[in-house]
Amino acid sequence: MGLFxxxxxxxxxxxxxxxxxxxxxxIWVKADQQQPGVQFLVKATEPxxxxxxxxxxxxTFDISPIIVLVGIAIAERILIMLFAGIFFAA
Numbered sequence: 001m002g003l004f005x006x007x008x009x010x011x012x013x014x015x016x017x018x019x020x021x022x023x024x025x026x027i028w029v030k031a032d033q034q035q036p037g038v039q040f041l042v043k044a045t046e047p048x049x050x051x052x053x054x055x056x057x058x059x060t061f062d063i064s065p066i067i068v069l070v071g072i073a074i075a076e077r078i079l080i081m082l083f084a085g086i087f088f089a090a
Contacts, residue, residue, distance in 0.1 A: 002084060002086065006083050009080055009083065010076060013073070013075070013076035017069055019041060019044050019045055020072065022041055023042065023045040024065030024066070026038050028062070045068075049064045049068055052064040
């Protein structure tokens with residue numbers, strides 16, 4: 001069970017990380033916001049990007065995707081250590 005949860009956390013973090021990376025690219029290249037794929041990325045990632053963007057409102061370069069990617073990696077490691085400690089403790 002613990003290995004399954006660790007794998008599930010890793011998979012979810014990887015998928016969401018890919019979505020955030022793709023969203024970051026659309027932000028940086030000024031992609032057309034009316035495209036269905038871009039709209040999907042906005043809906044999927046904006047709940048995490050908007051609060052981070054609010055912390056740095058006057059940046060000329062939007063670094064919120066980078067900060068969110070680092071946050072995802074940290075949260076993934078913490079959850080995996082937590083699940084590993086719960087399920088694989090001696």
